[in-house]
Amino acid sequence: MGAATLGATLSCALPLGPGDRIQLGHGSGGKLSAALLKHCFLPHLGNPTLAQLGDGAVVSVEAGEIVVSTDSFVVSPLVFPGGDIGSLAVHGSLNDLAMMGAEPRWLTAGFIIEEGLLLAELTRIVQSMGDAARAAGVPVITGDTKVVERGKGDGLFINTTGIGVRYSRARPAPDRARPGDAVLVSGPIGRHGMAIMAARGSLGFEGALESDSACLWPMVRGLVDLLGEELHVLRDPTRGGVASALNEIAAASGVGVVLQDGLLPIPEAVNAACEMLGLDPLYVANEGMFVAFCPHALAAEALRTLRAHPLGEQAAVVGRVVADHPGFVVLETALGTQRVVDLLPGDQLPRIC
Amino acid sequence: MGAATLGATLSCALPLGPGDRIQLGHGSGGKLSAALLKHCFLPHLGNPTLAQLGDGAVVSVEAGEIVVSTDSFVVSPLVFPGGDIGSLAVHGSLNDLAMMGAEPRWLTAGFIIEEGLLLAELTRIVQSMGDAARAAGVPVITGDTKVVERGKGDGLFINTTGIGVRYSRARPAPDRARPGDAVLVSGPIGRHGMAIMAARGSLGFEGALESDSACLWPMVRGLVDLLGEELHVLRDPTRGGVASALNEIAAASGVGVVLQDGLLPIPEAVNAACEMLGLDPLYVANEGMFVAFCPHALAAEALRTLRAHPLGEQAAVVGRVVADHPGFVVLETALGTQRVVDLLPGDQLPRIC
Numbered sequence: 291m292g293a294a295t296l297g298a299t300l301s302c303a304l305p306l307g308p309g310d311r312i313q314l315g316h317g318s319g320g321k322l323s324a325a326l327l328k329h330c331f332l333p334h335l336g337n338p339t340l341a342q343l344g345d346g347a348v349v350s351v352e353a354g355e356i357v358v359s360t361d362s363f364v365v366s367p368l369v370f371p372g373g374d375i376g377s378l379a380v381h382g383s384l385n386d387l388a389m390m391g392a393e394p395r396w397l398t399a400g401f402i403i404e405e406g407l408l409l410a411e412l413t414r415i416v417q418s419m420g421d422a423a424r425a426a427g428v429p430v431i432t433g434d435t436k437v438v439e440r441g442k443g444d445g446l447f448i449n450t451t452g453i454g455v456r457y458s459r460a461r462p463a464p465d466r467a468r469p470g471d472a473v474l475v476s477g478p479i480g481r482h483g484m485a486i487m488a489a490r491g492s493l494g495f496e497g498a499l500e501s502d503s504a505c506l507w508p509m510v511r512g513l514v515d516l517l518g519e520e521l522h523v524l525r526d527p528t529r530g531g532v533a534s535a536l537n538e539i540a541a542a543s544g545v546g547v548v549l550q551d552g553l554l555p556i557p558e559a560v561n562a563a564c565e566m567l568g569l570d571p572l573y574v575a576n577e578g579m580f581v582a583f584c585p586h587a588l589a590a591e592a593l594r595t596l597r598a599h600p601l602g603e604q605a606a607v608v609g610r611v612v613a614d615h616p617g618f619v620v621l622e623t624a625l626g627t628q629r630v631v632d633l634l635p636g637d638q639l640p641r642i643c
Numbered sequence: 644m645g646a647a648t649l650g651a652t653l654s655c656a657l658p659l660g661p662g663d664r665i666q667l668g669h670g671s672g673g674k675l676s677a678a679l680l681k682h683c684f685l686p687h688l689g690n691p692t693l694a695q696l697g698d699g700a701v702v703s704v705e706a707g708e709i710v711v712s713t714d715s716f717v718v719s720p721l722v723f724p725g726g727d728i729g730s731l732a733v734h735g736s737l738n739d740l741a742m743m744g745a746e747p748r749w750l751t752a753g754f755i756i757e758e759g760l761l762l763a764e765l766t767r768i769v770q771s772m773g774d775a776a777r778a779a780g781v782p783v784i785t786g787d788t789k790v791v792e793r794g795k796g797d798g799l800f801i802n803t804t805g806i807g808v809r810y811s812r813a814r815p816a817p818d819r820a821r822p823g824d825a826v827l828v829s830g831p832i833g834r835h836g837m838a839i840m841a842a843r844g845s846l847g848f849e850g851a852l853e854s855d856s857a858c859l860w861p862m863v864r865g866l867v868d869l870l871g872e873e874l875h876v877l878r879d880p881t882r883g884g885v886a887s888a889l890n891e892i893a894a895a896s897g898v899g900v901v902l903q904d905g906l907l908p909i910p911e912a913v914n915a916a917c918e919m920l921g922l923d924p925l926y927v928a929n930e931g932m933f934v935a936f937c938p939h940a941l942a943a944e945a946l947r948t949l950r951a952h953p954l955g956e957q958a959a960v961v962g963r964v965v966a967d968h969p970g971f972v973v974l975e976t977a978l979g980t981q982r983v984v985d986l987l988p989g990d991q992l993p994r995i996c
Contacts, residue, residue: 317882344743344817345879346710347711347712348743348809349708349709350708356702357699357700358699359699359785360752362753362754363789364789399713400715402800432712436717438797442719443796443797447755463697464697528672529671534672641791
């Protein structure tokens with residue numbers, strides 16, 4: 291009869307009206323929490339494991355190595371061209387696993403909701419999260435919801451933890467770059483960050499700017515299949531952009547990186563928006579492309595593999611690894627001049643992910 | 644030289660002065676982020692896996708079942724008698740694993756920090772988190788830090804995801820309560836919630852109220868060793884307290900639960916504080932005790948096992964499972980009167996964990 295009572299309560303409290311908002315009680319672990327779970331979360335994230343609603347989830351693993359990655363998402367605004375905080379939270383953690391050469395298997399989700407958030411907005415974001423997880427074939431197996439008072443949060447923060455398994459012998463790592471490696475990018479640079487800036491109204495236009503937020507694993511898997519252990523480095527250049535990612539790799543591997551300006555696939559709209567704001571596209575966050583390092587002799591075939599994937603049509607070899615200037619990334623222009631691409635001290639664009 | 648440059652920057656930016664505060668740039672993924680990681684997080688949370696600082700962490704598992712649990716912590720205030728958000732975030736996720744009969748192995752940590760938080764306060768909390776993790780023997784293997792603008796957060800939110808492995812054949816679950824089971828509690832009721840209320844100044848005194856926040860696994864392991872599959876249900880009654888936990892179990896198992904008022908170990912300070920605020924201790928959150936269900940014939944031995952542990956000195960058999968009134972929890976007084984202990988609609992005490 292407890293279950294019956296709960297059911298009756300649920301059907302009273304919901305379905306939701308268009309103006310219903312999150313109350314503190316939705317985070318209580320009581321009847322309102324149960325209603326939120328039943329009407330907002332389970333319909334979109336539901337799967338047999340999540341539906342058990344225990345203190346956690348149980349999944350079977352083979353013996354071997356598992357890979358774990360966690361990320362909190364605080365992007366503002368919550369919805370932007372090309373995605374929202376829900377799809378971004380899925381792609382972000384899955385991509386971190388992919389960058390370690392791991393096949394993503396499971397996701398957890400923790401929601402910190404500000405009192406007053408429209409239930410309809412939350413539901414749309416959860417639906418988008420569920421769509422992204424389903425498209426990637428990775429279920430959300432357990433989750434948690436907390437509510438904070440109005441003014442103590444900012445609509446919605448989402449933490450996701452991704453768990454994956456090693457896919458093959460590939461062991462890409464930031465310290466495995468070697469002189470002679472080619473530096474590849476899998477797609478256009480700077481789209482996510484500039485789409486967020488456009489959505490914030492910072493540009494006075496949105497236009498052609500759309501986030502690249504996407505699950506990278508299918509494209510990465512192709513590269514892993516091709517290159518195996520010769521895939522030296524993989525990195526998704528999110529916060530801090532391509533420049534920061536390459537600086538970290540150069541430092542970790544004790545090598546120099548030379549980028550060739552003319553080869554960088556930077557969309558015209560990103561260039562224009564960056565010029566308006568005085569930003570450098572190399573420091574702008576990406577959420578659907580990666581940099582890869584492999585021996586130069588394998589670069590052409592790697593490029594063909596990337597370009598065969600819809601997300602990789604603009605993949606390019608953009609530079610090379612050298613023994614000179616270890617720890618430094620240098621940009622070479624068509625005129626042969628060079629400038630150092632340094633690590634930024636702080637944020638160019640806060641709350642981009 | 645990138646590494647050298649980074650090192651130089653770190654020693655410039657830090658060690659921290661007593662008045663230093665978190666800036667947005669600490670969440671950028673740039674030099675300030677690196678400095679924060681090096682001077683605040685790694686000294687206290689560091690271990691060989693975390694120190695690799697990849698996009699995620701790699702750990703080895705045996706073939707079998709892993710258990711995963713995630714929780715976001717938004718407790719206010721950040722520090723309270725008996726703990727803080729850091730130790731609570733460790734205990735909370737580890738206890739969720741323990742409640743599923745899993746041995747905790749690894750933790751992840753995601754920090755959402757409000758601009759302006761004192762670095763010294765953050766560091767104290769991270770240290771407390773590290774101490775709790777070390778005491779439990781469970782390393783934090785990967786993490787993430789985000790910073791939000793002043794007024795868009797509330798000091799600090801922490802998400803932890805715990806990963807454990809099944810410890811034995813024990814399969815405690817909320818739907819396995821059976822008529823004839825005894826209901827045990829492992830320790831005193833209501834301490835965490837009332838310690839938080841005291842820390843908020845709601846009582847006008849703090850006095851004897853201290854949170855029970857603790858890692859339950861060592862005590863649970865003893866019970867699992869003793870009872871095996873006869874350990875039917877385990878639950879840590881956090882948000883919503885003992886009443887909500889028992890209601891969920893009664894509903895999931897389709898049984899009735901009868902509690903005996905006189906047997907409940909409720910500290911005098913908790914009773915007094917609850918009376919002042921018009922609260923019922925049965926609905927107050929706990930973070931260092933659990934309820935367990937096992938066949939009545941095994942209850943005495945189970946009780947001895949619990950009491951042999953320092954956290955279990957006040958363990959007690961507090962009730963029984965009946966076939967009557969399925970889904971309902973009933974409290975029986977010494978006079979023989981009964982009242983229904985229902986599920987609350989919303990929060991008694993928001994942001995208790």
